Structure formats: structure tokens, C-alpha cells
Amino acid sequence: MTMQATPGQLVGQRVRRREDPRLVKGRGSYVDDMKLPGMLHLAFKRSDVAHGIIRSIDTSAAEAMPGVELVLTGAQLAEIIPPMPVATPFPAPDHHAVTPDRVRYVGEPIAVVVATDRFLAADAADVIEVDIEELPAVIDPERAANGDPAVIHEAFENNLAVPFAPAGTGVNPETLEVEDESALNEAFENADVVVSQRMFSQRLVPNAMEPRGVIARFEPGNDELTVWSTTQNPHIARTLLAAILGMGQHQVRVIAPDVGGGFGSKINVYGEDFAAAAISRDIGRPVKWIEDRSEAFMTTIHGRDVIGYIDLAATGEGKVTAVKMRLIADIGAYEMVLTAAIPTLVAFMISGVYDIPVVRAELTEVFTNKMPTDAYRGAGRPEGIYFLERAMDMLASELGMDPADVRRVNFIQPDQFPYTTAGGMVYDSGEYERLLDQALENAGWEQMKADRDAARAEGRIVGLGMSFYTEICGFGPSAAMPTVGLWEHASVSVERDGKVRASSGASSHGQGHETTFAQMLADDLGIPMDDISIIHGDTGQVREGTGTFGSRSQVVGGTALLMASGKVKDKMRVFAAQMLETQPGDLSFSDGMIGPTGQEDTGVAFAEVAGFAYIPIPLPPDTEPGLSEEAFWEPEGFTWPFGCYITQVEIDRDTGELELQRFVGVDDCGNVINPLIVAGQIHGGIAQGVGQALTEEAVYDEGSGQLLTASFMDYQIPRARDFPRFELDHTVTPSPLNPMGVKGIGEAGTIGSTPSIVNAAVDALSGHGVEHIDMMLRPEKLWRLIQGGDA
Amino acid sequence: MTVPISVTVNGRAHELEVEPRMLLVHLLREELNLTGTHVGCDTSQCGACTVIVDGSSAKSCTVLAVQADGGSITTIEGLSAEGEMHPLQQAFWDEHGLQCGYCTPGMIMSGVDLLERHPDPSDDDIRRGLDGNLCRCTGYEHIINAVKSAAGGAE
Ligand code: FES
Ligand code: FES
Numbered sequence: 011m012t013m014q015a016t017p018g019q020l021v022g023q024r025v026r027r028r029e030d031p032r033l034v035k036g037r038g039s040y041v042d043d044m045k046l047p048g049m050l051h052l053a054f055k056r057s058d059v060a061h062g063i064i065r066s067i068d069t070s071a072a073e074a075m076p077g078v079e080l081v082l083t084g085a086q087l088a089e090i091i092p093p094m095p096v097a098t099p100f101p102a103p104d105h106h107a108v109t110p111d112r113v114r115y116v117g118e119p120i121a122v123v124v125a126t127d128r129f130l131a132a133d134a135a136d137v138i139e140v141d142i143e144e145l146p147a148v149i150d151p152e153r154a155a156n157g158d159p160a161v162i163h164e165a166f167e168n169n170l171a172v173p174f175a176p177a178g179t180g181v182n183p184e185t186l187e188v189e190d191e192s193a194l195n196e197a198f199e200n201a202d203v204v205v206s207q208r209m210f211s212q213r214l215v216p217n218a219m220e221p222r223g224v225i226a227r228f229e230p231g232n233d234e235l236t237v238w239s240t241t242q243n244p245h246i247a248r249t250l251l252a253a254i255l256g257m258g259q260h261q262v263r264v265i266a267p268d269v270g271g272g273f274g275s276k277i278n279v280y281g282e283d284f285a286a287a288a289i290s291r292d293i294g295r296p297v298k299w300i301e302d303r304s305e306a307f308m309t310t311i312h313g314r315d316v317i318g319y320i321d322l323a324a325t326g327e328g329k330v331t332a333v334k335m336r337l338i339a340d341i342g343a344y345e346m347v348l349t350a351a352i353p354t355l356v357a358f359m360i361s362g363v364y365d366i367p368v369v370r371a372e373l374t375e376v377f378t379n380k381m382p383t384d385a386y387r388g389a390g391r392p393e394g395i396y397f398l399e400r401a402m403d404m405l406a407s408e409l410g411m412d413p414a415d416v417r418r419v420n421f422i423q424p425d426q427f428p429y430t431t432a433g434g435m436v437y438d439s440g441e442y443e444r445l446l447d448q449a450l451e452n453a454g455w456e457q458m459k460a461d462r463d464a465a466r467a468e469g470r471i472v473g474l475g476m477s478f479y480t481e482i483c484g485f486g487p488s489a490a491m492p493t494v495g496l497w498e499h500a501s502v503s504v505e506r507d508g509k510v511r512a513s514s515g516a517s518s519h520g521q522g523h524e525t526t527f528a529q530m531l532a533d534d535l536g537i538p539m540d541d542i543s544i545i546h547g548d549t550g551q552v553r554e555g556t557g558t559f560g561s562r563s564q565v566v567g568g569t570a571l572l573m574a575s576g577k578v579k580d581k582m583r584v585f586a587a588q589m590l591e592t593q594p595g596d597l598s599f600s601d602g603m604i605g606p607t608g609q610e611d612t613g614v615a616f617a618e619v620a621g622f623a624y625i626p627i628p629l630p631p632d633t634e635p636g637l638s639e640e641a642f643w644e645p646e647g648f649t650w651p652f653g654c655y656i657t658q659v660e661i662d663r664d665t666g667e668l669e670l671q672r673f674v675g676v677d678d679c680g681n682v683i684n685p686l687i688v689a690g691q692i693h694g695g696i697a698q699g700v701g702q703a704l705t706e707e708a709v710y711d712e713g714s715g716q717l718l719t720a721s722f723m724d725y726q727i728p729r730a731r732d733f734p735r736f737e738l739d740h741t742v743t744p745s746p747l748n749p750m751g752v753k754g755i756g757e758a759g760t761i762g763s764t765p766s767i768v769n770a771a772v773d774a775l776s777g778h779g780v781e782h783i784d785m786m787l788r789p790e791k792l793w794r795l796i797q798g799g800d801a
Numbered sequence: 802m803t804v805p806i807s808v809t810v811n812g813r814a815h816e817l818e819v820e821p822r823m824l825l826v827h828l829l830r831e832e833l834n835l836t837g838t839h840v841g842c843d844t845s846q847c848g849a850c851t852v853i854v855d856g857s858s859a860k861s862c863t864v865l866a867v868q869a870d871g872g873s874i875t876t877i878e879g880l881s882a883e884g885e886m887h888p889l890q891q892a893f894w895d896e897h898g899l900q901c902g903y904c905t906p907g908m909i910m911s912g913v914d915l916l917e918r919h920p921d922p923s924d925d926d927i928r929r930g931l932d933g934n935l936c937r938c939t940g941y942e943h944i945i946n947a948v949k950s951a952a953g954g955a956e
Contacts (some may be wrong), residue, residue: 026894033902034890034909036837036877043836129822219841219849219903219937270839270903271938303842520901520938686897693940694900722846722935730941731928759940 020529020539021750024686027525028539029268029518038268041223041238042300049225050079052286052299053131055121055138056308057113060147060379060715061160064111064120064140072123072134080124080293081138082285084108087122091288094281095250095347097493100172100375102345103163107281107288113142114162114343115379116710116717117308122285124297147715151317151340151376162343162377171341172350172375177357178433179332179368197332197368201323205404210784211393213315213340213708214701215719216386217727220270221301222310224283226290236263236550237287241279242272243557244517246494248549250279250347251287266547269519273698274385275310276519277559278347307720311349312708313386315340316356318397323368328409328416332368333360335397339375342382348389349382350375351491355390355482361431362398363442363480363652364420369432379715385559387698388760391481399477399765403772404781413476413769414450418443428746437480437650438745438753445676445741446478449654452739453674458658466777471661471796473774476654477766483679483754484565484649484747497644498562499554500570502531502578504637506624508602508617510535512574513545515555516567521691521756523563526683527571530750534575536599537616553640561754564683565649569748573641581637586619588630649745649753653677655696655766661774666793668704668771674737675762680744680753688755693736695759701728702760703767707786806870810835811879819866826850826861828869829876837877837906841935848934851907852876858914860933877906880913889913889951898947900938908934912948921952 032038069081084106093104108119121138125131146159148169153159157168177183180190198204225238235257241247244264252262269276282299290297301310319336339353357371406416421442422429429437449455458474465472486496499515512531516523524544532539545551556566583594586604590597590613598607605613623637658672673696682688705726709718719725744751764785771787772780780795803818810833819828829835829852838861841849850861853875881887889912892898899905908931915922915930922930927948928941936944 027897029902030894030897030899031886033899033905034877034886034893035881036835036906038837038902040836040839040903042840043830217937218901219847219935220839220901221841268902271901273937303844303847522900690897690900690939690943693942694938695940697940698937721844722842723844727935727937729928729935730931730945731925733928733941735924736940736942 019533021533021683023684025525025529025684027522028528029522029524033268040220040268040270041225041240044225044238046225046227046296049296049298050124050126051128051131052289052297053123053135054119054282055123055135055140057116057118057120057142059113059142059144060116061145061162062113062142063145064113065143066141067121068139069121071137075130075134077126077130078123078134079126081121082289083121084110084119087285087288090292091254091284094284095253096345096349097347097491098345098349098351099492100345100350102350103166105344107284115381116715117305117381119281122289124289124293147379147713149378149710149712149715151338151378154376154378155338155374162379166377169377170374171345171377172373175354175373176370178360178370180370183434193368194332194334194370197323198321201331202326203324203405203408205322205401205408207320207401207404207782209318209320209397209400209782211314211316211396212785214313214386214706215307215708215725216273216275216310216313217306218271218273218275221303221306222276222280222282223300224286225296225298226286227296228291228294230294234261234263235287235291236265237283238265238267239283240269240276241266242269242276242517242519242559244547244549245515245555246557247279251284254284255287255291263550265550266517266519272519273387274313274389274559277385278311303722304720307725308717309381311346311384311386312342312381313383314393315383316353316393318393320397320401322401322405324405326409328405328411328419330364330366330420333366333398335360335371337371337373339373340378340380341375342378342380344382346382346384349384352383352385352390356394358433358435358482359391359394360398360433361435362395363422363440363478365422365426367432371433380710387695388757391757392699392761392764395477395479395481395761396765400768400782403769407776414446414455417478418446436647438647438747439743440480440650440652441741441743442478442652445652445678446654448739448741449656449674449676452676452737453656455656471663471774473659473770473772475657475659475766475768475770475773477762477769478654479758479762480650480652481757481761482648483561483651484645485560485562486566486645487647488644494556496556497642498556498566498570499640499642500567500574501553501638501640502571502574504578504582504620506621508541508620510537510542511545512542512571513552514567514571515552516558516563517547517555518558521558521563522687526564526687527568529683530568531571531575534572535579537602561756564752565748565754566643566645568750568752570641570643572749573643574639577639577641578637581639582619582623584630584633585623585626586614589614589619589622645747647747649680649747651677651679651753651755651758653758653762655762657766657770659767659770659774661771661792661796663796666789666796668787668789668792670700670732670767671734672737673734676739676741677755677758678741678743679755679758681742681751683752689738691755692738692759695757696736696763697728697733699760699763700732700767703764703785704787705732804867806867808869809873811875821867823866824862825864825866825869828866829861835876835878839903839906841903846935848911849904849907851910851934853910853914858911877909880909889916889947892947892951896943896947896950898939898944904934904936908936908944915948916952922948
């Protein structure tokens with residue numbers, strides 16, 4: 011089998027997206043846009059108490075309302091479906107779609123109403139009376155880890171979901187026992203300088219602009235369930251729905267139509283989805299539920315919420331000799347599909363881009379009375395890189411070194427790849443110093459420093475920040491998620507008229523798969539992009555799949571497509587060879603023709619070969635008619651893109667307001683299929699990272715456990731005026747792990763931007779004795795620091 | 802209880818009976834099946850529901866359907882004739898001004914209004930002009946490029 015990896019006519023071009031005409035005209039089709047005949051609507055009664063025991067529920071007033079078809083309490087629903095699944099190897103408490111007995115976070119569903127109209131359903135949910143005996147709300151994770159002020163799940167002593175998970179030097183990777191402390195102790199004893207800091211990567215709300223939604227239609231006649239869902243991964247959703255409903259996978263079809271962003275928050279199958287499916291099966295009618303934004307704040311997974319105690323040992327020349335991170339992850343009230351696995355990724359990032367001989371991460375995961383956390387854009391990598399890159403800047407300032415130099419002396423060198431970190435991660439490729447130099451040059455680093463100093467001399471509060479990230483992309487292999495598998499599936503069918511229908515299990519929700527995948531296939535098959543349609547997001551049409559998350563679609567999904575395309579081409583060569591009376595091995599594809607390599611135009615038209623394959627007279631020996639092939643592909647390891655972000659900020663002395671004045675970035679995601687789409691991914695990623703640094707923080711009230719930031723008024727996602735123009739560039743270091751040499755770019759911006767901005771703010775306030783500031787950098791906090799107080 | 806209203810939407814006159822509490826956005830989406838106008842929040846912050854009411858942009862989640870009685874409304878579906886694109890729709894496509902597309906109809910409707918008021922906007926005019934519209938995907942830069950290029954194209 012052959013695969014074409016060389017850039018062709020379309021790969022690498024700024025091709026406009028094919029999905030856009032329908033979307034800019036308002037002709038997209040999102041879940042909430044659909045109506046089915048006979049459809050009923052769901053609304054959930056939710057807990058307004060953070061922690062408590064349900065004493066009684068009175069649904070009679072709701073049931074009496076005209077148009078209300080059914081009201082189910084959590085206990086009643088629990089008779090139809092079991093607790094929800096998790097996909098991590100850690101022990102998890104029972105988590106019901108609708109809670110039957112206790113409430114453990116504000117917004118947790120207690121009962122569900124089924125009515126003829128959405129607003130009526132909401133009215134009915136309002137009149138359900140619930141009597142809850144309140145328990146103390148467990149909000150502070152460090153107190154929670156001592157069982158204070160209460161225990162949330164009886165089986166989990168001291169609220170410890172994962173009591174102690176160490177990784178790195180001296181830890182046996184099989185048993186997860188710490189066997190040898192000597193290297194770690196020696197590194198810190200012999201260090202010329204040690205930097206220690208408690209840092210916090212705060213809780214965030216993903217806030218895809220489209221809230222979650224589901225329509226479930228069970229057809230009693232043939233026992234088939236179809237679910238339209240705002241999911242990032244319809245095949246995983248199908249598997250989990252089938253398992254919980256006790257149905258076969260062949261009886262469940264999940265369709266993700268146009269999906270309005272996800273950022274990890276739409277990986278999960280949620281309680282509302284299971285409830286909708288179970289209720290539709292129960293009553294034999296289609297049901298719909300659409301989340302409103304307040305619900306999205308309270309009950310769609312949150313991200314981050316990891317405290318890191320960081321210790322870094324180094325020589326007087328700035329060479330890092332050891333890093334230790336003690337991590338406390340506040341995972342909220344339950345474990346969802348990937349909840350417990352996400353903080354383990356923080357530990358994987360401990361070495362960053364540096365050749366560090368000794369590393370140790372020690373992770374504890376704690377239950378609190380908050381919405382569960384799970385994968386949010388970057389998922390573990392932003393926390394890890396933030397902790398490390400803050401510490402690198404603290405080291406630079408401790409030693410009076412330029413932040414660029416302290417990074418430079420520690421880089422893993424190009425000839426060290428594939429590089430295995432002290433924590434056991436294998437990096438595929440990297441050329442860090444070249445990229446750093448590019449970033450410094452593009453930024454005009456020396457001039458920036460001179461300008462900053464001049465501004466300071468005028469009394470302005472200006473700071474420069476730098477970060478250098480790497481991250482884990484292209485998830486698999488399967489060993490990284492043994493409960494689900496991390497391959498991707500693709501199919502390529504050449505129809506008898508020479509047009510191509512290709513499918514991918516990677517389901518787009520804004521990433522532009524319909525475009526990039528078609529670009530790639532057009533080059534590979536030597537036909538116009540318009541002759542190719544890309545099908546995704548429907549388990550009824552796409553036989554298998556894993557989904558879109560962890561910057562994996564191009565790496566894993568793209569490669570699977572190339573594999574399937576390669577198989578189809580091999581078969582087309584057999585038909586073409588018979589038509590041309592030559593050998594299949596000599597034939598190539600170019601410009602709609604199949605012919606001898608280099609002289610394809612003397613061969614036979616692609617469409618003619620396709621036609622012959624379906625009416626093959628005579629059929630070539632040992633060959634089946636038709637042209638339809640599929641492939642599964644799983645990478646042997648992760649890909650590791652990298653980049654450097656340089657920022658300049660100025661803080662208003664009187665108001666504490668921070669202005670992001672410059673953002674200079676150089677990214678390396680390997681080869682690029684579509685630069686327009688890659689730029690968009692970087693911009694969007696940066697925006698979310700800037701949001702974490704400057705404007706976003708989910709806050710629960712310590713006493714009541716209420717979510718204080720439950721609307722866009724109290725939780726600000728960045729607006730257009732929060733950004734300068736991004737000054738971006740890239741280098742290209744292909745990955746050796748896939749034929750296209752791609753690495754993934756969906757999360758990079760989020761990971762690199764946050765530490766760069768906090769580093770810039772700390773630099774700005776260094777004259778005020780500030781060594782570290784926890785995010786978010788709200789004006790009030792900065793103002794207090796300027797006044798000489800504590801943040 | 803319902804209230805009779807008459808509205809013109811995308812040039813078509815409608816006589817309707819609506820609940821007094823019905824929002825304009827729900828009238829458009831649920832009654833008229835114009836689902837290009839989206840709902841992104843419940844506190845009037847996101848702008849996904851932006852339409853043009855009597856010549857200027859409005860968040861259709863902040864307007865009651867009964868308040869629109871006698872009014873003329875343009876939604877994203879009415880911005881261009883079938884098979885064509887408004888210059889701003891075209892510019893969003895050309896400049897990759899969208900990813901998931903959920904904020905896009907509202908963003909475009911606000912952009913149309915912005916260009917009426919500032920035919921040749923600076924970056925800053927656009928950033929301020931789109932202050933009422935949230936996008937979680939794009940980081941806004943390509944949206945700004947799109948509005949700029951549509952302005953250039955209109956010159
Ligand atoms: S739906 Fe968010 S402003 Fe109208
Ligand atoms: S394109 Fe997704 S929210 Fe703007």
C-alpha cells in the first residue's frame with residue numbers, strides 16, 4: 011500500500027471553508043433548530059442547595075398542569091437506568107442522571123418534567139416542591155481533603171477521589187509507589203537556587219456559544235433509538251447510551267448536526283442526555299431538551315481548578331536540576347467521563363521543553379460541592395505549562411537572567427529527539443532554539459526591553475512576558491485511554507461517476523474538517539475538491555469513530571483517511587492497469603487521470619476507471635467489483651507541538667486595569683494543511699488563554715456553595731476589544747509519527763498564552779515587590795498590589 | 802391568553818397570535834422557523850440573537866414579540882436573496898470569520914449595522930462596535946478582517 015505524503019496542490023493552501031456558505035446564511039442546522047412530529051419537551055428541576063439530603067419531593071402541582079405529560083423524580087428514573095459511566099481507571103462514586111437521594115452541587119437535577127411545550131415544562135419544574143435537609147457545603151479543596159467540613163461520598167474518605175498518585179523520578183510506573191527519594195532530595199540539597207511557589211490554575215466555565223442540547227427519538231416499532239446531540243464524539247456517545255439503556259450499539263444512532271463549539275465540554279454524555287433517551291423509550295415519543303445559559307454555567311463541566319505547589323532546583327547558571335509539583339485538583343462533586351484522568355495530564359507536562367534530569371509530580375484529587383470538572387481546551391496541559399513557565403520566570407528573576415536565556419540553557423536539543431522525559435513521556439520532534447530566536451526577532455525583544463525600561467522611567471507600569479510551551483496532541487495511542495480506545499476510522503468510496511464520498515469518525519464542531527479533509531484527499535486522489543464530500547457526525551453513516559478532542563482530528567483522523575484512500579487507489583490501479591494493459595505498480599494519480607508516473611495524462615480518466623470498477627467486464631482476477639475501502643488508524647505515540655508567546659502589558663496605576671498591548675507568537679504544529687484554519691485555531695486558543703489570565707474565574711461561595719459567577723454578567727469571556735492584533739508566525743518541524751507530519755493545533759494557544767500574560771503582569775509589578783500573582787488578574791487585585799497591599 | 806400582532810419579516814407580512822410573554826427571538830425561531838437567529842444566553846449579553854428591527858440592530862431576546870407589532874424585521878435569512886450573499890456574508894467566508902458558526906448570524910447583523918454607522922471603520926471602531934457580540938471560537942481577529950474587507954468592498 012502506498013501513501014502520498016508530499017504536499018500537493020491544495021494541502022498547504024488557504025482554502026476557504028466549505029461549511030461556511032450555509033452557516034453565514036443562517037442555514038446551518040443545530041440541534042435546537044430541529045422539530046420532530048409529536049415531540050415533547052423536557053425541563054429539569056435543579057437543586058438550589060449545594061449539599062443536602064432530599065427529604066421529600068412533591069410533584070403534584072406540576073403534574074396537574076395542562077400540557078404536562080409526565081414528571082419523574084430521580085428515584086423513579088433510577089428504576090429505568092443505572093448510574094452514568096466513567097471512562098477512567100479510577101474508582102468513582104455512583105452518579106445518577108437525576109439524583110435520587112442527595113444533592114451535591116447547585117444545579118444538580120432532582121426531577122424532570124415532560125410537557126408539550128418548552129416554556130410550559132419550565133413553568134411546571136418551577137412548582138415542584140423539594141424539601142432538602144442541608145449539609146455543610148464543601149468548597150475549599152485543601153480543607154475538603156481532611157474531610158472538612160463534611161464528607162460528600164461515604165465511600166471516599168476525606169473526600170479523596172484519588173488520594174495520592176505520584177509520577178516521575180523514583181516512582182515505579184507499574185505500582186505507582188515512591189521507591190527512591192534520593193535523586194530528588196540530592197537535587198534540592200545541591201541546588202544553588204530553589205524557587206518555591208504555590209500557584210492556582212482557577213476554575214473555568216467552557217461556555218461554547220451553543221449550549222448543550224439533545225433530541226431523543228425511540229421508535230417502538232423497530233426498537234431503534236436516534237439521538238441528535240451537541241456532542242463532539244457521536245460514536246462514544248452511542249456506545250455509552252447503548253450501555254446505559256441496555257441496548258445494542260446497532261440499535262442506537264447518534265447524530266451530531268452542526269455543533270456550536272465544544273472545547274471539551276461536549277465530550278461527555280450528560281444526565282440530561284441519558285434521561286431524554288430513557289424517557290423517549292419509556293413513552294415512545296420524541297423528546298427534546300435545550301440547555302439555557304444559566305444551566306450551562308452550573309451544569310456543563312467546568313475546567314482546571316488545580317492548585318500546584320511548585321519547587322524548582324537550579325544551578326547558578328540557570329540550569330534546572332529538578333522540578334517537583336504537588337498538585338491538588340478540585341474535581342467537583344462527581345466523576346464524569348474523563349474527570350479523574352484530566353489532572354494526570356498536568357503531571358505529564360512537568361518537563362515542558364526542558365531537559366530536566368529529575369522530576370516528581372504528586373497528585374491528589376478531591377471532591378467538593380461543585381460542578382464536576384473534565385476536559386476543557388488544553389485539559390491538564392495549560393495547568394502544567396503555567397506552573398512550569400511561571401517557575402522558569404521566577405528563576406530568571408532570582409538569578410537576574412533574561413527570561414529567554416534561562417529557557418535557552420535548558421532546552422532539549424534537536425539531536426535528543428525522540429526524547430524521553432524523566433517522567434517517561436516520549437517527545438516526537440522539536441527544534442526549540444530556532445523557534446525562540448524567531449520569536450525574539452519578530453518581537454524585537456531587545457527593543458521591547460528598552461521601551462519597557464523607558465516607559466517605567468516615565469512612571470508607567472509596563473511589563474513583558476514570555477512563555478515556551480509544548481503540549482500533548484494527537485491522542486492516542488489506545489493505551490492512553492484504555493477504556494475507550496484512541497484510534498480513528500475512515501472510509502473512502504469512489505462512486506461510479508468518479509465522485510468521492512469519504513467519512514471520518516472525527517466529528518467537526520467548528521474545526522472545518524469538511525474542508526481540510528477534502529483538501530487532503532483531493533491531492534491524494536488527484537481530483538478536484540468539489541468532487542469529494544466529507545461525511546461526519548452520524549453513527550448511521552460513519553461506521554466507527556472516536557471523535558474530536560485532544561487536537562487529534564488531523565493527526566489521527568487525517569491519517570486514517572489517507573490510509574483508506576491508499577487502499578482505494580491500490581484497487582483503482584488494478585482496474586486501470588487492465589484498461590491500459592500495464593502493471594498496477596507503475597500507475598499514479600494526477601489531474602483527474604491515472605497513468606504511468608510522471609505521464610499520468612497519457613493514461614485513463616479517474617472517472618472512467620471508477621465506472622469500469624462498477625461494471626468490470628472482464629473482472630480482473632482476484633478482484634472484487636466496486637471501490638469502497640475503510641481504515642482504522644492508531645498512532646504509536648503522541649505528537650508534541652510547541653511555541654513561544656511574548657506579550658507586553660501595561661497596568662493603569664489608578665484603576666489597576668491591565669491592557670494587553672502586544673501578543674507575538676511563533677507556533678510549530680508540524681506541516682500545515684490549511685493556514686487559514688490553523689490561524690483561526692491559534693487565535694481562538696489564545697483568546698481562551700487570555701480569558702483565563704484576565705477575565706474568567708468561576709467562584710463558589712465558601713459558605714453557601716452557590717455559584718456566584720453564573721452568567722455572562724459575572725463571568726466575562728473576552729470581547730473583541732480585549733485584544734490587540736496578534737503578531738503570529740510559525741516554524742515547521744514535522745512529526746515523524748504520521749505520514750503528513752502534522753502535530754495538532756487546537757489547544758496550543760490556550761496553553762501558551764496564560765503564563766506569558768501572567769509573567770508580563772508580574773514583570774510589570776516587579777518594582778512593587780511582586781513575585782507572583784494568582785489568576786485572574788482582576789483590576790482590583792492589581793490595584794491593591796500597586797498600593798502595596800496583598801492581592 | 803394571546804395577543805394579535807402583525808410584523809413584516811424579511812419582506813413578508815405576518816398576522817400572528819402570540820403569548821404576551823413570548824420573546825421576539827422565539828417568535829422568529831419557533832413560529833416562523835427562521836432558525837438562523839440563535840440563542841446564546843439568557844441575560845442579553847451574547848448577541849447571538851441580533852436582528853435588524855426597523856433599520857437598527859437589536860438583540861431579539863430583549864424584545865417581546867408584542868413590542869415588534871407593526872415593525873419590520875430583517876434576520877440573517879433575509880439579508881441576501883436566495884443563492885446570493887450579502888458583502889458581509891461573503892467577507893466572513895473569505896476571511897474565515899467563523900468557526901462553529903453559532904455567533905455568526907448575530908455577528909453579521911451587528912456588523913451590517915456597524916457598517917451603516919461607520920462605512921470605513923478602524924480596527925478600534927469594529928472592536929467597540931461588536932462589543933455586544935460574544936464569540937468563543939475565533940479570537941475575533943478574522944471577524945475584524947471580515948468587517949474591514951466588506952467595508953473596503955463597499956467603497
Ligand atoms: S441570546 Fe444572548 S443576547 Fe440574546
Ligand atoms: S464562531 Fe463559534 S462562537 Fe463564534
